[in-house]
Amino acid sequence: MPKTTQNLPGVMMSICLLLILGVATRTTSAQWIDYTANGFATMTHYTLPRDYVAACGCTPSSTHYPTAALSQMAFGSSAAFGPGCGRCFKLTLLNTFLSDPPFYPAESKSITVKITDLCPLGGDWCSATSNKPNKAGLSLNFDLAFPSSSIPDDFFPSNEAFYGYTDFGVWNTSYQVVPCNENWPGSRNQAALGSVANQGPECVCCPAEPTGNINDTCTSYSDKNGLPPDTRTNASEAIYTPRLSLYPALLLSLLYLLACNMAL
Numbered sequence: 001m002p003k004t005t006q007n008l009p010g011v012m013m014s015i016c017l018l019l020i021l022g023v024a025t026r027t028t029s030a031q032w033i034d035y036t037a038n039g040f041a042t043m044t045h046y047t048l049p050r051d052y053v054a055a056c057g058c059t060p061s062s063t064h065y066p067t068a069a070l071s072q073m074a075f076g077s078s079a080a081f082g083p084g085c086g087r088c089f090k091l092t093l094l095n096t097f098l099s100d101p102p103f104y105p106a107e108s109k110s111i112t113v114k115i116t117d118l119c120p121l122g123g124d125w126c127s128a129t130s131n132k133p134n135k136a137g138l139s140l141n142f143d144l145a146f147p148s149s150s151i152p153d154d155f156f157p158s159n160e161a162f163y164g165y166t167d168f169g170v171w172n173t174s175y176q177v178v179p180c181n182e183n184w185p186g187s188r189n190q191a192a193l194g195s196v197a198n199q200g201p202e203c204v205c206c207p208a209e210p211t212g213n214i215n216d217t218c219t220s221y222s223d224k225n226g227l228p229p230d231t232r233t234n235a236s237e238a239i240y241t242p243r244l245s246l247y248p249a250l251l252l253s254l255l256y257l258l259a260c261n262m263a264l
């Protein structure tokens, strides 16, 4: 869920502390999905405004590069940050399967994304648990932030003459866990790395290069696994000017939930 950073550090801080202290009821005693380094996944897309600070609390500039929300049980938390935050994945479009007939693009297209957001458990695609796959029989869903200034508008292949529409909504993809360095386009821009500075480390976590080591990988926020590594950076505060008022932000979260839950 996108999370906005208003100019209310005090308020945000106490909300975070309350959450950490267990006032939140959105915890799960869930079994997170232990996914392999390579496999198949579904890919959907959702609207994330430029410079928006999403669930992990990654810097606004992260949105200037390809990012995605990962389905909850692979993300590793039901709220805020989880071990999935900051991970980079190379995703390759394979085929559509809801269309009749399925569409196999002539051209092979890939994109490397950084996980900055959580796709809440539910709907058809972010619904996989450790004992039940999603509607496509897969355990992971990547919800790509699209459109994005970093992704060509014609990224998703289509055949409008044949199908009568261009947006298939959901794709079968192959994924590969990749090091962010050298692979994620934003890895060369310090401002796109790390988490926002104006919230405590108990609220945000966005490692530049999570490896699984406790020093560079987020803990599960909803499991209350204690403080994550401090990934706050100073790059963000200087450049971030909130553009969204609370109301559109809430509306956006709702739309996001709907999009995630309604198979687009």
Ligand SMILES: *[C@@H]1O[C@H](CO)[C@@H](O)[C@H](O)[C@H]1NC(C)=O
Residues within 6 Å of the ligand: 040, 094, 095, 096, 097, 136, 172, 173
């Ligand atoms: C996804 O692609 C793989 C490899 O081609 C294929 O085995 C699988 O059936 C496809 N899944 C869907 C839902 O299209």
Ligand SMILES: *[C@@H]1O[C@H](CO)[C@@H](O)[C@H](O)[C@H]1NC(C)=O
Residues within 6 Å of the ligand: 213, 214, 215
């Ligand atoms: C994490 O960092 C601390 C302090 O730098 C170090 O002592 C510790 O060995 C590191 N832990 C791991 C698992 O690398």
Ligand SMILES: *[C@@H]1O[C@H](CO)[C@@H](O)[C@H](O)[C@H]1NC(C)=O
Residues within 6 Å of the ligand: 232, 233, 234
């Ligand atoms: C951010 O700036 C403050 C004050 O200038 C400094 O003390 C702190 O070390 C900086 N933190 C990072 C992560 O650069």
